Amino acid sequence: MSADFARVKNSAAASRLAGLTLASRQVLLNAWRTSVVGGFVRGALRQFEVASGPERTRWCATTLAVAAAGHLGLRLLLSPTVAPGLPAPVIAGLVIAAAVLAWKAEEFHHAWRHSRLARLVR
Numbered sequence: 726m727s728a729d730f731a732r733v734k735n736s737a738a739a740s741r742l743a744g745l746t747l748a749s750r751q752v753l754l755n756a757w758r759t760s761v762v763g764g765f766v767r768g769a770l771r772q773f774e775v776a777s778g779p780e781r782t783r784w785c786a787t788t789l790a791v792a793a794a795g796h797l798g799l800r801l802l803l804s805p806t807v808a809p810g811l812p813a814p815v816i817a818g819l820v821i822a823a824a825v826l827a828w829k830a831e832e833f834h835h836a837w838r839h840s841r842l843a844r845l846v847r
Contacts, residue, residue: 786824
């Protein structure tokens with residue numbers, strides 16, 4: 726049975742579709758390496774790697790707040806029949822909680838490190 730799978734794998738790897746997929750992947754990777762957006766993302770990831778715990782918490786909370794607020798804005802464009810099932814007040818609460826967390830990141834980070842819940846998660 727494994728010989729059949731090997732034959733199928735070799736046949737698929739030698740196909741034009743596989744060659745096209747690999748070539749497309751290489752084009753996209755090269756474009757990403759040389760793009761302005763790719764450079765910005767790589768720089769942001771390097772900054773995130775050397776950031777302190779509270780700074781990382783602030784970054785993540787800000788990202789979550791912006792994404793949830795954007796979600797609320799997009800919901801206004803949808804009809805009620807296709808709007809997501811999660812109620813808008815829950816998402817609004819998430820925006821508020823993430824904004825407060827971003828605002829008080831140092832305090833949260835310190836409190837979390839000494840909390841019982843953090844000890845249970847470790």
